[in-house]
Amino acid sequence: MNQMTVVAALTRDAELRYTPGGTAVLEYTLAGERAEVRGGEVKQVPFYLAMTTLGKAAEALAERLKQGTAILVSGTLVQERWDDPQGGGKRSKVKGKALRVEELAGKFELVQDAGGGVRLKGGSALVALGGNLTRDAELRYTPAGEAVMTFSIAVNETWTDSQGQRQEKPHYFEVELWREQAEAFAAFAPKKGQPVFVEGAPQSQTWTDRDGNKRSGVKVSATNVILLKGGDGPAREGAPAHQPATTGAARGGRAAAVAPRAGSLDIDQGLASSEEDLLF
Template identity: 35%
Template sequence: MLNRVILIGRLTQDPELRYTNSGTAVASFTLAVDRMRSGQSGERQTDFINIVVWQKQAEIVSQYLHKGRLAAVDGRLQIRSYDNREGQKVRVAEVVAETVRFLDRGPEGQQQNSGFGGGQPSTGGRPRTDYGSAPSFEDDPFADDSQTIDISEDDLPF
Protein backbone atom coordinates (compact mmCIF):
# COMPACT_ATOMS: atom_id res chain seq x y z
CA MET A 1 0.00 0.00 0.00
CA LEU A 2 1.15 3.52 -0.64
CA ASN A 3 0.01 6.82 0.85
CA ARG A 4 2.25 9.57 -0.50
CA VAL A 5 1.39 13.19 -1.28
CA ILE A 6 3.71 15.75 -2.87
CA LEU A 7 2.48 19.34 -3.14
CA ILE A 8 3.93 22.67 -4.21
CA GLY A 9 2.02 25.82 -3.36
CA ARG A 10 1.90 29.07 -1.43
CA LEU A 11 0.90 29.52 2.21
CA THR A 12 -2.44 31.27 2.62
CA GLN A 13 -1.52 32.55 6.09
CA ASP A 14 1.29 32.30 8.64
CA PRO A 15 1.61 28.83 10.23
CA GLU A 16 -0.05 28.35 13.60
CA LEU A 17 2.32 26.79 16.15
CA ARG A 18 0.89 24.96 19.19
CA TYR A 19 2.21 22.47 21.71
CA THR A 20 0.52 19.30 22.96
CA ASN A 21 0.13 18.66 26.69
CA SER A 22 3.32 16.58 26.53
CA GLY A 23 5.24 19.48 24.95
CA THR A 24 5.37 18.24 21.34
CA ALA A 25 5.31 21.06 18.79
CA VAL A 26 2.67 20.95 16.05
CA ALA A 27 2.19 23.56 13.33
CA SER A 28 -0.64 23.81 10.85
CA PHE A 29 -1.08 25.89 7.73
CA THR A 30 -2.99 25.87 4.47
CA LEU A 31 -1.27 25.52 1.12
CA ALA A 32 -2.88 26.97 -2.02
CA VAL A 33 -2.10 24.59 -4.89
CA ASP A 34 -3.08 25.37 -8.48
CA ARG A 35 -4.66 22.62 -10.55
CA MET A 36 -3.02 21.57 -13.80
CA ARG A 37 -6.15 22.33 -15.85
CA SER A 38 -8.11 25.51 -16.02
CA GLY A 39 -11.85 25.69 -15.44
CA GLN A 40 -14.37 25.64 -18.27
CA SER A 41 -14.10 29.41 -18.66
CA GLY A 42 -10.30 29.22 -18.82
CA GLU A 43 -9.71 30.46 -15.28
CA ARG A 44 -7.17 28.80 -13.02
CA GLN A 45 -8.57 26.69 -10.19
CA THR A 46 -6.91 26.35 -6.80
CA ASP A 47 -7.21 23.77 -4.02
CA PHE A 48 -6.62 24.82 -0.41
CA ILE A 49 -5.01 21.92 1.41
CA ASN A 50 -4.53 21.70 5.18
CA ILE A 51 -0.99 20.73 6.24
CA VAL A 52 0.13 19.51 9.68
CA VAL A 53 3.81 19.43 10.70
CA TRP A 54 5.14 17.88 13.92
CA GLN A 55 8.10 18.23 16.29
CA LYS A 56 11.20 20.24 15.30
CA GLN A 57 9.90 20.75 11.75
CA ALA A 58 6.86 22.51 13.21
CA GLU A 59 9.04 25.03 15.02
CA ILE A 60 11.17 25.68 11.93
CA VAL A 61 8.11 26.07 9.69
CA SER A 62 6.59 28.61 12.09
CA GLN A 63 9.90 30.50 12.22
CA TYR A 64 10.77 30.64 8.50
CA LEU A 65 7.56 30.23 6.48
CA HIS A 66 5.02 33.02 6.23
CA LYS A 67 1.95 33.92 4.20
CA GLY A 68 2.67 33.93 0.48
CA ARG A 69 5.87 31.86 0.66
CA LEU A 70 6.31 29.04 -1.86
CA ALA A 71 6.86 25.62 -0.27
CA ALA A 72 6.99 21.95 -1.23
CA VAL A 73 5.42 19.42 1.10
CA ASP A 74 6.06 15.67 1.02
CA GLY A 75 3.92 13.59 3.33
CA ARG A 76 0.86 11.39 3.70
CA LEU A 77 -2.87 12.00 3.47
CA GLN A 78 -4.74 11.54 6.74
CA ILE A 79 -8.52 11.49 7.19
CA ARG A 80 -9.70 12.02 10.75
CA SER A 81 -13.10 12.61 12.26
CA TYR A 82 -14.49 14.26 15.36
CA ASP A 83 -17.86 15.28 16.80
CA ASN A 84 -18.54 19.02 16.59
CA ARG A 85 -20.43 21.09 19.19
CA GLU A 86 -23.76 20.16 17.61
CA GLY A 87 -22.93 16.47 17.97
CA GLN A 88 -22.44 15.92 14.23
CA LYS A 89 -19.52 13.85 12.98
CA VAL A 90 -17.08 15.95 10.92
CA ARG A 91 -14.42 14.42 8.63
CA VAL A 92 -11.24 16.35 7.96
CA ALA A 93 -8.65 15.61 5.27
CA GLU A 94 -5.12 16.90 5.86
CA VAL A 95 -1.58 16.17 4.80
CA VAL A 96 0.83 15.18 7.55
CA ALA A 97 4.15 16.54 6.30
CA GLU A 98 7.30 14.47 6.56
CA THR A 99 9.42 17.01 4.66
CA VAL A 100 8.89 20.69 3.93
CA ARG A 101 11.16 22.61 1.56
CA PHE A 102 11.30 26.37 1.17
CA LEU A 103 11.24 27.15 -2.55
CA ASP A 104 11.55 30.92 -2.77
CA ARG A 105 13.53 33.72 -1.25
CA GLY A 106 12.85 34.87 2.28
CA PRO A 107 12.14 38.44 3.29
CA GLU A 108 15.87 39.26 3.57
CA GLY A 109 16.38 38.09 -0.02
CA GLN A 110 18.29 35.01 1.09
CA GLN A 111 17.62 31.70 -0.59
CA GLN A 112 15.66 29.33 1.64
CA ASN A 113 15.88 26.07 -0.39
CA SER A 114 16.10 23.75 2.55
CA GLY A 115 14.71 20.48 3.73
CA PHE A 116 14.06 19.95 7.39
CA GLY A 117 15.89 20.48 9.20
CA GLY A 118 15.90 22.84 11.98
CA GLY A 119 18.03 24.88 14.26
CA GLN A 120 19.45 28.32 13.89
CA PRO A 121 20.33 29.79 10.52
CA SER A 122 23.72 28.69 9.25
CA THR A 123 26.08 30.24 6.72
CA GLY A 124 24.14 31.62 3.78
CA GLY A 125 21.02 32.36 5.82
CA ARG A 126 19.52 28.91 5.34
CA PRO A 127 18.23 26.82 8.26
CA ARG A 128 20.55 24.00 9.19
CA THR A 129 19.71 20.71 7.51
CA ASP A 130 21.49 18.25 9.78
CA TYR A 131 18.33 17.00 11.51
CA GLY A 132 15.91 14.35 10.32
CA SER A 133 16.14 12.17 7.24
CA ALA A 134 15.59 14.79 4.54
CA PRO A 135 18.58 15.41 2.26
CA SER A 136 20.03 18.87 2.46
CA PHE A 137 20.04 21.32 -0.41
CA GLU A 138 23.80 20.96 -0.68
CA ASP A 139 23.39 17.20 -1.29
CA ASP A 140 20.76 17.67 -4.01
CA PRO A 141 22.31 16.48 -7.33
CA PHE A 142 19.74 18.52 -9.26
CA ALA A 143 20.41 21.80 -7.43
CA ASP A 144 23.37 22.72 -9.66
CA ASP A 145 22.20 23.56 -13.18
CA SER A 146 25.74 23.14 -14.55
CA GLN A 147 25.65 19.37 -14.06
CA THR A 148 24.15 17.39 -16.90
CA ILE A 149 23.14 13.77 -17.07
CA ASP A 150 24.07 11.89 -20.21
CA ILE A 151 21.30 9.43 -21.09
CA SER A 152 21.01 7.74 -24.44
CA GLU A 153 17.67 6.70 -25.89
CA ASP A 154 18.74 3.05 -25.43
CA ASP A 155 18.65 3.62 -21.65
CA LEU A 156 14.97 4.63 -21.63
CA PRO A 157 12.47 1.86 -20.78
CA PHE A 158 9.86 3.06 -23.28
Protein backbone atom coordinates in the same frame (compact mmCIF):
# COMPACT_ATOMS: atom_id res chain seq x y z
CA MET B 1 0.03 3.56 -0.76
CA ASN B 2 -0.38 7.16 0.31
CA GLN B 3 1.83 9.82 -1.27
CA MET B 4 1.27 13.56 -1.52
CA THR B 5 3.28 16.34 -3.15
CA VAL B 6 2.23 19.99 -2.97
CA VAL B 7 3.83 23.10 -4.46
CA ALA B 8 1.97 26.12 -3.12
CA ALA B 9 2.15 29.22 -0.93
CA LEU B 10 0.97 29.80 2.61
CA THR B 11 -2.32 31.64 2.40
CA ARG B 12 -1.65 33.10 5.89
CA ASP B 13 1.04 32.87 8.57
CA ALA B 14 1.50 29.42 10.12
CA GLU B 15 0.26 28.92 13.70
CA LEU B 16 2.26 26.96 16.29
CA ARG B 17 0.58 25.25 19.25
CA TYR B 18 1.37 22.46 21.68
CA THR B 19 -0.70 19.44 22.62
CA PRO B 20 -1.32 18.59 26.30
CA GLY B 21 1.50 16.06 25.95
CA GLY B 22 3.95 18.75 24.80
CA THR B 23 4.13 17.90 21.08
CA ALA B 24 4.64 20.93 18.84
CA VAL B 25 2.00 21.22 16.10
CA LEU B 26 2.39 23.70 13.25
CA GLU B 27 -0.83 24.32 11.32
CA TYR B 28 -1.07 26.19 8.04
CA THR B 29 -3.03 26.27 4.80
CA LEU B 30 -1.40 25.97 1.40
CA ALA B 31 -3.06 27.51 -1.63
CA GLY B 32 -2.32 27.60 -5.32
CA GLU B 33 -3.79 27.65 -8.80
CA ARG B 34 -3.25 24.58 -10.96
CA ALA B 35 -3.91 24.35 -14.68
CA GLU B 36 -6.62 21.89 -15.69
CA VAL B 37 -8.27 21.11 -19.03
CA ARG B 38 -12.03 21.63 -18.79
CA GLY B 39 -14.29 21.58 -21.82
CA GLY B 40 -11.30 21.67 -24.13
CA GLU B 41 -9.90 24.79 -22.48
CA VAL B 42 -7.06 25.19 -19.98
CA LYS B 43 -8.36 26.88 -16.84
CA GLN B 44 -6.70 27.91 -13.59
CA VAL B 45 -8.32 25.98 -10.74
CA PRO B 46 -7.72 27.31 -7.20
CA PHE B 47 -6.99 24.80 -4.44
CA TYR B 48 -6.59 25.03 -0.66
CA LEU B 49 -5.21 22.30 1.59
CA ALA B 50 -4.79 22.42 5.37
CA MET B 51 -1.42 21.07 6.50
CA THR B 52 0.17 19.90 9.75
CA THR B 53 3.84 19.63 10.69
CA LEU B 54 4.78 17.97 13.98
CA GLY B 55 7.63 17.87 16.48
CA LYS B 56 10.97 19.66 16.26
CA ALA B 57 10.41 20.43 12.59
CA ALA B 58 7.28 22.37 13.54
CA GLU B 59 9.27 24.59 15.90
CA ALA B 60 12.04 25.10 13.35
CA LEU B 61 9.58 26.09 10.61
CA ALA B 62 7.32 28.30 12.73
CA GLU B 63 9.34 31.48 12.20
CA ARG B 64 9.99 30.82 8.52
CA LEU B 65 6.53 29.98 7.22
CA LYS B 66 4.78 33.30 6.69
CA GLN B 67 1.99 34.39 4.37
CA GLY B 68 3.14 34.07 0.77
CA THR B 69 6.08 31.73 1.46
CA ALA B 70 6.33 29.27 -1.44
CA ILE B 71 7.20 25.72 -0.40
CA LEU B 72 7.37 22.15 -1.63
CA VAL B 73 5.80 19.64 0.74
CA SER B 74 5.94 15.87 0.51
CA GLY B 75 3.92 13.70 2.85
CA THR B 76 0.60 11.91 3.09
CA LEU B 77 -3.09 12.75 2.90
CA VAL B 78 -4.88 12.00 6.17
CA GLN B 79 -8.35 12.17 7.66
CA GLU B 80 -8.80 13.40 11.21
CA ARG B 81 -11.97 12.33 13.06
CA TRP B 82 -13.43 13.56 16.34
CA ASP B 83 -16.69 13.95 18.26
CA ASP B 84 -18.46 17.28 17.79
CA PRO B 85 -18.41 19.03 21.20
CA GLN B 86 -21.77 20.60 20.31
CA GLY B 87 -23.40 17.19 20.04
CA GLY B 88 -23.39 17.07 16.26
CA GLY B 89 -22.01 13.53 16.10
CA LYS B 90 -18.82 12.50 14.36
CA ARG B 91 -16.83 15.11 12.45
CA SER B 92 -13.92 14.67 10.08
CA LYS B 93 -11.44 16.72 8.09
CA VAL B 94 -9.06 15.79 5.28
CA LYS B 95 -5.65 17.49 5.43
CA GLY B 96 -2.03 16.95 4.54
CA LYS B 97 0.58 15.58 6.94
CA ALA B 98 3.97 17.04 6.01
CA LEU B 99 6.93 14.67 6.22
CA ARG B 100 9.35 16.95 4.38
CA VAL B 101 9.21 20.70 3.75
CA GLU B 102 11.45 22.67 1.40
CA GLU B 103 11.29 26.41 0.84
CA LEU B 104 11.55 27.40 -2.82
CA ALA B 105 14.14 29.87 -4.07
CA GLY B 106 13.24 32.68 -6.43
CA LYS B 107 10.28 34.98 -6.85
CA PHE B 108 6.75 33.82 -7.51
CA GLU B 109 3.51 35.35 -8.65
CA LEU B 110 0.88 35.40 -5.93
CA VAL B 111 -2.85 35.87 -6.41
CA GLN B 112 -4.96 37.63 -3.77
CA ASP B 113 -8.16 35.84 -2.78
CA ALA B 114 -11.44 37.30 -1.52
CA GLY B 115 -10.67 36.39 2.09
CA GLY B 116 -7.43 38.33 2.34
CA GLY B 117 -5.21 35.31 1.71
CA VAL B 118 -2.89 34.54 -1.20
CA ARG B 119 -2.43 31.69 -3.66
CA LEU B 120 0.61 30.63 -5.69
CA LYS B 121 0.01 30.95 -9.41
CA GLY B 122 1.31 27.82 -11.12
CA GLY B 123 1.20 25.58 -8.05
CA SER B 124 0.25 21.92 -7.92
CA ALA B 125 -1.17 19.36 -5.52
CA LEU B 126 -0.87 15.68 -6.40
CA VAL B 127 -1.72 12.48 -4.54
CA ALA B 128 -1.32 8.77 -5.25
CA LEU B 129 -3.54 6.51 -3.12
CA GLY B 130 -4.00 2.77 -2.93
CA GLY B 131 -6.98 1.44 -1.01
CA ASN B 132 -10.32 -0.35 -1.11
CA LEU B 133 -13.71 0.90 -2.22
CA THR B 134 -15.97 1.49 0.78
CA ARG B 135 -19.13 1.39 -1.37
CA ASP B 136 -20.15 0.60 -4.93
CA ALA B 137 -19.03 3.32 -7.32
CA GLU B 138 -21.91 5.45 -8.63
CA LEU B 139 -22.17 6.90 -12.13
CA ARG B 140 -24.47 9.85 -12.75
CA TYR B 141 -24.81 12.72 -15.19
CA THR B 142 -24.90 16.45 -14.57
CA PRO B 143 -27.69 18.59 -16.07
CA ALA B 144 -25.17 19.51 -18.78
CA GLY B 145 -24.79 15.83 -19.68
CA GLU B 146 -21.31 15.28 -18.25
CA ALA B 147 -20.64 11.89 -16.67
CA VAL B 148 -19.28 11.87 -13.12
CA MET B 149 -18.46 8.86 -10.95
CA THR B 150 -18.12 9.19 -7.19
CA PHE B 151 -16.74 6.68 -4.72
CA SER B 152 -14.89 6.48 -1.43
CA ILE B 153 -11.70 4.58 -0.66
CA ALA B 154 -10.18 3.46 2.63
CA VAL B 155 -6.39 3.75 2.89
CA ASN B 156 -4.74 2.10 5.89
CA GLU B 157 -1.95 3.79 7.84
CA THR B 158 0.27 1.58 9.99
CA TRP B 159 2.93 2.51 12.54
CA THR B 160 4.65 1.29 15.68
CA ASP B 161 3.76 3.18 18.86
CA SER B 162 6.09 4.15 21.72
CA GLN B 163 5.43 0.77 23.40
CA GLY B 164 6.52 -1.11 20.28
CA GLN B 165 2.97 -2.16 19.38
CA ARG B 166 1.82 -2.15 15.77
CA GLN B 167 -1.09 0.22 15.22
CA GLU B 168 -3.40 0.68 12.26
CA LYS B 169 -5.81 3.43 11.29
CA PRO B 170 -7.98 3.77 8.17
CA HIS B 171 -8.32 7.08 6.34
CA TYR B 172 -11.39 7.62 4.14
CA PHE B 173 -11.30 9.80 1.02
CA GLU B 174 -14.04 10.84 -1.39
CA VAL B 175 -13.04 10.60 -5.06
CA GLU B 176 -14.58 12.05 -8.24
CA LEU B 177 -13.89 10.87 -11.79
CA TRP B 178 -15.26 12.80 -14.75
CA ARG B 179 -16.47 12.43 -18.34
CA GLU B 180 -15.06 9.67 -20.58
CA GLN B 181 -12.87 8.38 -17.76
CA ALA B 182 -15.91 7.94 -15.53
CA GLU B 183 -17.81 6.01 -18.19
CA ALA B 184 -14.80 3.81 -18.96
CA PHE B 185 -14.32 2.92 -15.29
CA ALA B 186 -18.06 2.34 -14.79
CA ALA B 187 -17.96 -0.40 -17.43
CA PHE B 188 -16.08 -2.58 -14.93
CA ALA B 189 -18.88 -2.19 -12.35
CA PRO B 190 -16.49 -1.49 -9.45
CA LYS B 191 -17.91 -2.87 -6.20
CA LYS B 192 -17.42 -2.28 -2.50
CA GLY B 193 -14.25 -3.90 -1.17
CA GLN B 194 -12.34 -4.01 -4.44
CA PRO B 195 -8.81 -2.53 -4.37
CA VAL B 196 -8.07 0.51 -6.53
CA PHE B 197 -5.18 2.82 -7.30
CA VAL B 198 -6.02 6.53 -7.62
CA GLU B 199 -3.95 9.43 -8.88
CA GLY B 200 -5.32 12.94 -8.74
CA ALA B 201 -5.45 16.29 -7.04
CA PRO B 202 -6.93 17.14 -3.64
CA GLN B 203 -9.59 19.76 -4.29
CA SER B 204 -11.54 21.85 -1.78
CA GLN B 205 -15.26 21.66 -2.58
CA THR B 206 -18.72 22.36 -1.26
CA TRP B 207 -21.45 19.80 -1.95
CA THR B 208 -24.80 18.43 -0.78
CA ASP B 209 -24.76 15.02 0.90
CA ARG B 210 -27.38 12.28 0.58
CA ASP B 211 -29.40 13.77 3.43
CA GLY B 212 -29.55 17.17 1.76
CA ASN B 213 -27.03 18.82 4.07
CA LYS B 214 -24.47 21.30 2.74
CA ARG B 215 -20.94 20.10 3.38
CA SER B 216 -17.47 21.40 2.62
CA GLY B 217 -14.20 19.56 2.59
CA VAL B 218 -11.54 18.02 0.39
CA LYS B 219 -12.24 15.49 -2.34
CA VAL B 220 -9.76 13.91 -4.73
CA SER B 221 -10.31 14.94 -8.34
CA ALA B 222 -8.97 11.83 -10.06
CA THR B 223 -6.89 11.88 -13.23
CA ASN B 224 -6.14 8.15 -13.21
CA VAL B 225 -8.04 5.27 -11.57
CA ILE B 226 -7.08 1.61 -11.93
CA LEU B 227 -9.03 -1.35 -10.60
CA LEU B 228 -6.59 -3.85 -9.10
CA LYS B 229 -6.66 -7.59 -8.64
CA GLY B 230 -7.93 -8.56 -5.21
CA GLY B 231 -6.30 -11.13 -2.97
CA ASP B 232 -9.42 -13.29 -2.97
CA GLY B 233 -11.72 -14.41 -5.74
CA PRO B 234 -11.04 -14.55 -9.48
CA ALA B 235 -8.33 -12.34 -10.87
CA ARG B 236 -9.43 -9.37 -12.94
CA GLU B 237 -7.52 -7.21 -15.34
CA GLY B 238 -6.78 -3.68 -14.25
CA ALA B 239 -9.35 -1.12 -15.40
CA PRO B 240 -7.54 2.10 -16.16
CA ALA B 241 -9.41 5.32 -16.65
CA HIS B 242 -6.53 7.62 -17.49
CA GLN B 243 -6.13 11.12 -18.80
CA PRO B 244 -2.84 12.92 -18.13
CA ALA B 245 -3.16 15.74 -15.65
CA THR B 246 -2.33 19.23 -16.83
CA THR B 247 -0.79 21.17 -13.97
CA GLY B 248 1.79 23.89 -13.78
CA ALA B 249 4.22 21.61 -11.97
CA ALA B 250 3.65 18.60 -14.20
CA ARG B 251 3.91 20.57 -17.44
CA GLY B 252 6.92 22.70 -16.69
CA GLY B 253 5.25 25.59 -14.89
CA ARG B 254 7.41 28.03 -13.04
CA ALA B 255 6.84 26.50 -9.63
CA ALA B 256 8.31 23.21 -10.80
CA ALA B 257 11.26 24.82 -12.51
CA VAL B 258 12.61 26.64 -9.47
CA ALA B 259 15.13 24.78 -7.36
CA PRO B 260 14.36 24.21 -3.67
CA ARG B 261 16.48 26.03 -1.12
CA ALA B 262 18.94 23.95 0.84
CA GLY B 263 18.17 23.12 4.45
CA SER B 264 14.93 21.17 4.11
CA LEU B 265 13.46 19.58 7.20
CA ASP B 266 12.26 16.06 7.83
CA ILE B 267 9.73 15.17 10.50
CA ASP B 268 10.11 12.64 13.28
CA GLN B 269 7.70 10.05 11.89
CA GLY B 270 7.32 8.47 15.30
CA LEU B 271 5.19 11.46 16.26
CA ALA B 272 2.89 11.12 13.29
CA SER B 273 0.03 9.10 14.69
CA SER B 274 -0.71 10.19 18.26
CA GLU B 275 -4.33 10.96 17.39
CA GLU B 276 -5.63 11.10 20.96
CA ASP B 277 -2.92 13.62 21.82
CA LEU B 278 -3.43 15.79 18.75
CA LEU B 279 -7.20 16.23 18.59
CA PHE B 280 -9.05 18.40 21.05
